Amino acid sequence: MDQGVYAIINGMRESENFSWTSNQLAAACPHCGRAFLLPRDQFPLLCPHCFLAQLEEMGGDDVPELRPPELIIPPALTSQQVAQTVQNFARGIWFAPKDLRPQQLQQRLRLLYLPVWLVDSDVQAQWQAEMGFNYQVVSHQERFANGKWRTQEVKETRIRWEPRLGQLQRRYDNVAAPALEEQADLEKQLGRYDLQKSQTYQPGAAANALIRLPNRPPQDAWPEAEPTFLQQARQECRLAAQADHIRDFHWSSRYANQHWTHLLQPVYVTHYFDDSQQPHPLLINGQTGQAYGRRRASRQRAMTSVIMIGLVAVLCWGLGFAAALLSLYGEGALLTLGGILIFTGLCIAACALIPLFVVWYFNWQEKRKAEG
Numbered sequence: 001m002d003q004g005v006y007a008i009i010n011g012m013r014e015s016e017n018f019s020w021t022s023n024q025l026a027a028a029c030p031h032c033g034r035a036f037l038l039p040r041d042q043f044p045l046l047c048p049h050c051f052l053a054q055l056e057e058m059g060g061d062d063v064p065e066l067r068p069p070e071l072i073i074p075p076a077l078t079s080q081q082v083a084q085t086v087q088n089f090a091r092g093i094w095f096a097p098k099d100l101r102p103q104q105l106q107q108r109l110r111l112l113y114l115p116v117w118l119v120d121s122d123v124q125a126q127w128q129a130e131m132g133f134n135y136q137v138v139s140h141q142e143r144f145a146n147g148k149w150r151t152q153e154v155k156e157t158r159i160r161w162e163p164r165l166g167q168l169q170r171r172y173d174n175v176a177a178p179a180l181e182e183q184a185d186l187e188k189q190l191g192r193y194d195l196q197k198s199q200t201y202q203p204g205a206a207a208n209a210l211i212r213l214p215n216r217p218p219q220d221a222w223p224e225a226e227p228t229f230l231q232q233a234r235q236e237c238r239l240a241a242q243a244d245h246i247r248d249f250h251w252s253s254r255y256a257n258q259h260w261t262h263l264l265q266p267v268y269v270t271h272y273f274d275d276s277q278q279p280h281p282l283l284i285n286g287q288t289g290q291a292y293g294r295r296r297a298s299r300q301r302a303m304t305s306v307i308m309i310g311l312v313a314v315l316c317w318g319l320g321f322a323a324a325l326l327s328l329y330g331e332g333a334l335l336t337l338g339g340i341l342i343f344t345g346l347c348i349a350a351c352a353l354i355p356l357f358v359v360w361y362f363n364w365q366e367k368r369k370a371e372g
C-alpha cells in the first residue's frame with residue numbers, strides 16, 4: 001500500500017484513526033494484494049476480489065490513512081431484485097457445477113463499496129474556439145400538382161460559425177477519477193454509475209458493508225480527470241457565448257488548490273467454484289442491477305451422464321447378444337429381438353457424447369460473451 005497516496009489526500013498525515021467507525025478493521029489479501037475495510041464481525045473473510053485466500057488484518061505502518069468518503073451512492077435495488085438477479089444467473093445451465101446454485105450464491109452475497117476519487121480544483125485558462133449560432137433560411141419551392149402550380153415555403157436551419165477567444169477562471173468540484181487499477185474493466189462489466197444520485201456520506205453509512213481501499217494514487221488518476229475539466233469548461237464557454245454549438249476548442253490551463261476526496265459506489269459480490277475449484281465471481285451493480293459473471297457448465301457432471309448412458313447401451317448389447325445366442329436353440333423370434341436390442345444399443349451409444357458437446361458449446365458461448 002502506497003502510504004504517499006494517502007498523505008497527499010490528507011495534505012499531511014493526521015493522527016486520527018484510519019477507521020471510519022470503531023467496528024471496522026483494515027485487511028488485505030495475501031494472494032491478490034487488494035485491501036478492504038470490513039466489519040469486525042465479518043472477519044476472517046475470503047477475499048471478495050479473487051476468492052483465493054482469507055483476508056489478513058493489517059497492522060502498524062501497513063494500515064493506510066484514508067479519510068471517510070465525501071459522498072456515497074446508496075444501493076437502489078431491493079433484496080428481491082438482487083435475489084432475482086442471482087436466480088437468473090444460475091438458471092438454465094445444463095450440467096451446472098454442484099456449487100453453482102442460487103442458494104449458495106445468495107448465502108455468499110456481500111455488499112461491497114468501490115471507491116472513486118473526486119477532485120476539486122481552481123482552473124485558470126486562456127481558450128479559443130469556434131462558436132456556432134443557428135439561423136433560419138426561408139426559401140420557396142414551386143410544385144405542380146392537380147393541374148396548377150403551388151408555392152411552398154421551406155424553412156432550413158443553418159449554422160453561422162464565428163471565432164472566439166477568452167479567459168476562464170473557475171473552480172470545479174467533484175470531478176471523478178479512477179481509484180482502482182481495474183476501474184476500466186469494472187465499468188465495462190457493470191456499466192456506469194449515476195453520480196448525480198450520490199448523497200453526503202454520514203458516519204456509519206457503510207458500517208455493515210465491505211469497502212475496497214484505493215490502489216491507484218491520485219497523481220496517477222489525474223490524467224483521466226483532466227478531460228472532464230476541459231469538457232466542463234468547453235460547455236461553460238459555449239453557454240457564456242450564448243452559442244448553440246462549439247468546435248475546435250483549445251485551451252492552455254493551469255490548475256491550483258486541488259482537493260482530493262472520494263466517493264463510494266455499491267456492488268453486490270458473490271461467487272461459485274467450478275469443477276477444478278476455480279472461483280468465479282458474480283458482480284451486480286447496486287444502482288442499476290446490471291450483472292456480470294461467467295457461467296460454467298461442468299464437464300465432470302457431463303462425464304457422469306456419459307457413463308450412465310454408456311452403461312445402458314452396454315446393457316442393451318448384452319441382452320441383444322444373449323437373445324441372438326438363444327435363437328440358435330430354435331426360437332427364431334429371439335433373433336429379431338436381439339437385432340432390435342443391438343441396434344437400440346448403438347443408437348444410445350451414439351447419443352452418449354451429446355452431454356460433452358452440450359457442455360463444450362455452453363462454455364465456449366459464455367467465454368465469447370465474457371470476452372465480447
Ligand SMILES: [Zn+2]
Binds near residue numbers: 032050052
Ligand atoms: Zn484476493
